Amino acid sequence: MTQNLLITGRPGAGKTTLIRRIAESFGDRRLVGFYTQEILSEGTRVGFELVSLDGRRRVLARTGMQSTCTVGRYGVDVEGFEAFLASVPFSDPEVDLIVIDEIGKMEWCSERFRRVVREALDSPTPCIATIAMKAGGGIAAIRDRNDVALVEITRQNRNTMLPRLLAEVREMMSRATGA
Numbered sequence: 001m002t003q004n005l006l007i008t009g010r011p012g013a014g015k016t017t018l019i020r021r022i023a024e025s026f027g028d029r030r031l032v033g034f035y036t037q038e039i040l041s042e043g044t045r046v047g048f049e050l051v052s053l054d055g056r057r058r059v060l061a062r063t064g065m066q067s068t069c070t071v072g073r074y075g076v077d078v079e080g081f082e083a084f085l086a087s088v089p090f091s092d093p094e095v096d097l098i099v100i101d102e103i104g105k106m107e108w109c110s111e112r113f114r115r116v117v118r119e120a121l122d123s124p125t126p127c128i129a130t131i132a133m134k135a136g137g138g139i140a141a142i143r144d145r146n147d148v149a150l151v152e153i154t155r156q157n158r159n160t161m162l163p164r165l166l167a168e169v170r171e172m173m174s175r176a177t178g179a
């Protein structure tokens, strides 16, 4: 029985919205993790921002940022991302659900993030994450793990998937607590 649910789909399919809705449904449980959202300037995307589940924000990437890791037009602040990750108690055994949005090319530049993902998936604590659909290499290896349930979201199925995924996550959590 897998304790890990990965949500994939094309850019803009609705992955972040869906994982947020799932997390919000378990507001009475102990959740840790983060979302990634766009930074807009006059309607144009100029970067990405991390938002922890307890509401702290940090820039992940921006256009024109000098970095050893660039993805498209964006330079990733790998050091800042790693400091942010260090402040999130992913391995707290009291946690009911780990939420990671997303396992993507920008995030994958961070060695610490790769460790956080592997430890989260290896741990008995249930984990839900969004993951890039086309990325290869180490990200493809995560998608292909046989201890994850991989679900593809589209504009057509994103609303009907929500109740099914909620039931799946609820079951993962009750298995973990033995309840």
Ligand SMILES: Nc1ncnc2c1ncn2[C@@H]1O[C@H](COP(=O)(O)OP(=O)(O)OP(=O)(O)O)[C@@H](O)[C@H]1O
Pocket: 009, 010, 011, 012, 013, 014, 015, 016, 017, 018, 158, 159
């Ligand atoms: N169920 C939904 N109903 C209506 N609009 C939605 C729904 N899900 C997502 N959207 C809208 O679609 C857009 C893309 O959604 P979202 O950011 O969740 O997609 P994503 O797959 O995470 O994108 P990316 O690949 O860029 O991270 C947003 O404007 C969002 O408000």
